[in-house]
Amino acid sequence: MNTKQEPSTEELARYEAIMRQRLNESPFYQLIGMEILELRRGYSRFRLNVTRNLRNVSGIVHGGAIASMADAAMGVALATLLDPLAQRPITVEMKINYMAPSRDGELIAEGRVVQRGSTLTVTGAEVRSGNGELVAVAIGTFLVKQAKETATPDQQTGD
Numbered sequence: 243m244n245t246k247q248e249p250s251t252e253e254l255a256r257y258e259a260i261m262r263q264r265l266n267e268s269p270f271y272q273l274i275g276m277e278i279l280e281l282r283r284g285y286s287r288f289r290l291n292v293t294r295n296l297r298n299v300s301g302i303v304h305g306g307a308i309a310s311m312a313d314a315a316m317g318v319a320l321a322t323l324l325d326p327l328a329q330r331p332i333t334v335e336m337k338i339n340y341m342a343p344s345r346d347g348e349l350i351a352e353g354r355v356v357q358r359g360s361t362l363t364v365t366g367a368e369v370r371s372g373n374g375e376l377v378a379v380a381i382g383t384f385l386v387k388q389a390k391e392t393a394t395p396d397q398q399t400g401d
Contacts, residue, residue: 247283249282249283253283253322256321256322256326257281257322259326260278260281260318260321260322260326261278261281264276264277264278264318265277265278270310271314274290274296274307274310275290275291275293275296276288276289276290276310276311276314277289277290278318279350281318281322282322283322283323284319284320284322284323284354284355284358285319285322285352285353285354285355286314286315286316286318286319286322286351286352286353287315287350287351287352287353288311288314288315288318288350288351288352288353289348289349289350289351290307290311290348290349290351291347291348292344292345292346292347292348292349297345300343301345302343302344302345303343303344303345303349303377305338305340308338308340308344308349308369308377308378309336309338309378309380311349311351311367311369312336312338312351312353312367312369312378312380312382313333313336313367313380313382314351314353315351315352315353315367315369316333316336316353316354316365316366316367316380316382316384317331317333317353317365317382317384318353319353319354319355319365319367320355320358320363320365320384320386323355323358324386326389327389328388328389329386329387329388329389330386330387330389331363331384331385331386331387332384332385332386332387333382333383333384334362334382334383334384334385335382335383336380336381336382336383337380337381337382338378338379338380339378339379339380340377340378341376341377341378341379342371342375342376342377343377344371344375344377347371347372347373348371348372349369349370349371349372349377350369350370350371350372351367351368351369351370352367352368352370353365353366353367354366354367356381359386360386361385361386362383362384362385362386363383363384363386364381364382364383365381365382365383365384366379366380366381366382367379367380367381367382368380
């Protein structure tokens, strides 16, 4: 039996707003080259093409780039569940374990909401190399903050 539920029109509009904001209005996403591949309810999948500028002096992808990817994947997974006019996710805490170095190709991060609360939400992320090797695992806590009433929907989707 297929339990996968198709997104509503409202959810699809929210996902499109999140993607549009990241593509057009996030200098940091543009700087490191992160892009969103997929959004579902409580889930996101990101891609990052590894460039020379993302490597540390040892020639491997800098842990900060990997952590940024995990943080973004978790925050956006939560954003898919929020009212874009009234709420936004704010990272409170994040822990990351690096499992293997990555040098070339691409990285894929999947973020998920683990447990949603009314104020705090626990999320998780896995970052893998393009060939599927586990590079890092993260867990994060996000505050669901009430958004400013004057902000537009595109300004309310969080990280």
